[in-house]
Amino acid sequence: MIVINLKNDLQEFWNKASENTHAERVDLWGSSIEKKYKKIFDEQCKKYKSVFSDSDFSKTPFYVMPSCMTFNGRGGSNSDYPGQPVMYMGIDYISKRNDDLDLFFSHELFHIYHINRMKVDEKVFMTEERLTLPLWLEGLATYVSGEFCPNRxxxxxxxxxxxxxxxxxxxxNICSKFKVVANEKIDHNDMKTYQSLFNFQTAPFIEGLPPRLGYFLGYYVVKEVLKSNVLSDVVIWDHKKAHTKVLEALQCLS
Known part of the structure; x- marks a missing residue:
């Protein structure tokens, strides 16, 4: 396992950069932080190319930034890159959690690849997204990270x-309770249920169990789906077909 704690690197960076101009800080950040860990990123990109030959992250914008301890990695949009998924890395939270960067990149890169292949855009996320979609996205990313990082x-x-x-x-047990809300569209004005399933810092979906049960259940849903389907096919399912297949898997697992 490769576990990298960035705390010392960040402290060293700030010791050098605290009195510098903004431009000098940007240059130092690139040479002392981003370049140092680019090797791990490049290795994961090669792994993706060997399995998903159409994967290409060369034009994907990556933002390495403090998240104020709110996330380690997430995809999103950015007005500078309309219609294109953007990757955000919360470097402070990655450091706090001592995240395995091999797993981190394999998981987060899959989100970028998968969303592009599914052709899920902001309209789908904002108007059509049901709770089965993040379950599918996170479950599949977790499964694929295991394929790229074996023996975990x-x-x-x-x-x-x-x-x-x-x-x-x-x-x-988790499956039976999730089935009650599986068909619900996500209300972006009230994210309580979504957050209870997929966020660290919220009350759990089931009292007494850990938060982020959506990742755990999603992983087993994907394993169930792959009993009768192949990975290269399922990654291109649109959100409607994925929804149907997730419901079928939930029925089998409950």
Whole structure:
């Protein structure tokens, strides 16, 4: 496992940069932080190319930034790159959690690749997104990260030690409760249910269980789907077909 704590690098950077101009800080950030870890990123890109020959991250915008401890990585949009997924890396939260960067990049790069292949745009996310969509997206990214980083156990793939005592025997209970909300469209004015399933810093979806159960359940949903489908096919399903297949898998797992 490659675990890299960036705390010392960030401290060293700031010790050097605190008295510098903004332009000098930008240059120093590139040479002392981004360049140092570019090798891991490049290796993951090569792995993707070997499995998904049409993958290309050369034009994907990546923002390496402090997240004020709110996220480690996430995709999103940016007005400077209309219609194109953008990757944001919360360098402070990555450091705090001691995230395995091999797993981090394999997971987050898949989101970029997958969203492009699904052709999911902001309109879908804002007007048509049901809770099955993030379950599918996160479950598949977790599964693929395991393919690219073999010999990792599930808590490592989830990048969450809270799941060390969880296994397949826990799935049916979580599944039965998720099925109640599976068809709900996500209300972007009230994200409570979504956040309880996919965010670190919220009350859990099921009292007494860890937050981010959506990642755990999504992983098993994907494994169920792949019993009768191949990865190269499922990555291009649109959100409507994915919704149907997720519901079928939930029925089998509950």
């Amino acid at each position: 156990v599930l808590p490592e793939l989830l990048m969450d030690k809270n799941f060390e005592d969880f296994d397949e025997s826990c799935v049916a």
